[in-house]
Amino acid sequence: MIINIVAMLILISSCLVYGQDAFTARVLTIEGQVEISRQAAGQAAMQPIAFKAEDTLRAGDRITTGKNGRLVLGLSDGSQAVIAPKTSVVIEDLSQSPRSLFNIIKGKTRIHIEKLGGRPNPYKVNTPTAVIAVRGTIFDVMVGESDTEVFLVEGEVAVINRRLPDSPRILRAGEMTRVRFEGPPRNPSAFKPDRNDNTFRPREVVRPDGATGRIANGPGTRPDTVQKRPDASSGARPDFGRTGTATPPTANRPTVKPVARPGGRP
Numbered sequence: 001m002i003i004n005i006v007a008m009l010i011l012i013s014s015c016l017v018y019g020q021d022a023f024t025a026r027v028l029t030i031e032g033q034v035e036i037s038r039q040a041a042g043q044a045a046m047q048p049i050a051f052k053a054e055d056t057l058r059a060g061d062r063i064t065t066g067k068n069g070r071l072v073l074g075l076s077d078g079s080q081a082v083i084a085p086k087t088s089v090v091i092e093d094l095s096q097s098p099r100s101l102f103n104i105i106k107g108k109t110r111i112h113i114e115k116l117g118g119r120p121n122p123y124k125v126n127t128p129t130a131v132i133a134v135r136g137t138i139f140d141v142m143v144g145e146s147d148t149e150v151f152l153v154e155g156e157v158a159v160i161n162r163r164l165p166d167s168p169r170i171l172r173a174g175e176m177t178r179v180r181f182e183g184p185p186r187n188p189s190a191f192k193p194d195r196n197d198n199t200f201r202p203r204e205v206v207r208p209d210g211a212t213g214r215i216a217n218g219p220g221t222r223p224d225t226v227q228k229r230p231d232a233s234s235g236a237r238p239d240f241g242r243t244g245t246a247t248p249p250t251a252n253r254p255t256v257k258p259v260a261r262p263g264g265r266p
Contacts, residue, residue, distance in 0.1 A: 025073055025076075026054060026057065027057065028073065030052075030070075032066060033069040036051050036057065038061050039060055065087050069086075070085060088105040099122065104127045105143065110138070110139075111125065111138070112138045113134050115135075133157060134155065137153075139155075147181075149179075150176060160179075160185065161181075163182075164184050169184065172188070174190055176190075
């Protein structure tokens with residue numbers, strides 16, 4: 001227990017030392033049904049906004065993916081997050097120290113935090129039940145109705161129950177834990193390295209230049225991407241969600257390369 005607490009304090013102190021630079025988050029790729037909502041000045045409710053690849057997002061923006069939706073978010077330090085289908089996350093204030101990347105409300109997210117010149121690059125990720133402190137690592141977060149599961153692919157993270165900050169669990173590569181509302185995180189246990197890869201596997205995405213991001217279930221929406229599924233050669237029509245119309249790919253449109261992933265990096 002003492003060792004775990006000391007390790008947690010080291011992670012947090014690293015955040016305080018290295019968390020001074022301002023960082024930004026931007027949309028790298030969009031696939032399927034994705035909505036980004038923002039609170040306008042003077043308004044209490046979040047409203048869907050138009051967006052496109054390379055747009056910069058703000059603290060407080062909420063990203064929601066549908067059952068076929070994925071979004072890859074890039075940070076100015078080279079870190080990335082893959083937001084899987086049926087997920088809702090809120091971007092937190094990256095200017096604070098330590099930097100707080102996401103509040104993951106529900107669903108599944110893979111996060112790859114790059115080291116900065118070989119030194120730790122500290123972040124925090126929040127969920128309804130857990131706080132995850134990281135310093136340059138790859139990990140998956142899966143948030144259910146009553147618990148959070150954390151799977152560590154590379155590096156080291158400290159996981160705590162939000163209600164029990166004095167009882168952290170330290171995960172090392174290949175270990176996972178689960179955090180419920182009551183009680184400390186479970187003791188670490190092993191998992192297969194490729195266990196979650198299918199969840200975050202990127203499809204081939206063709207992104208037209210200048211296309212606007214699609215607002216899921218919103219009026220007057222346009223598809224932001226054209227996705228080519230494995231069964232496209234059989235004549236099956238791609239599923240672009242319930243809104244917008246399909247825009248056929250052309251030879252002049254660039255193909256976005258898949259994001260590197262654990263257990264079979266492209």
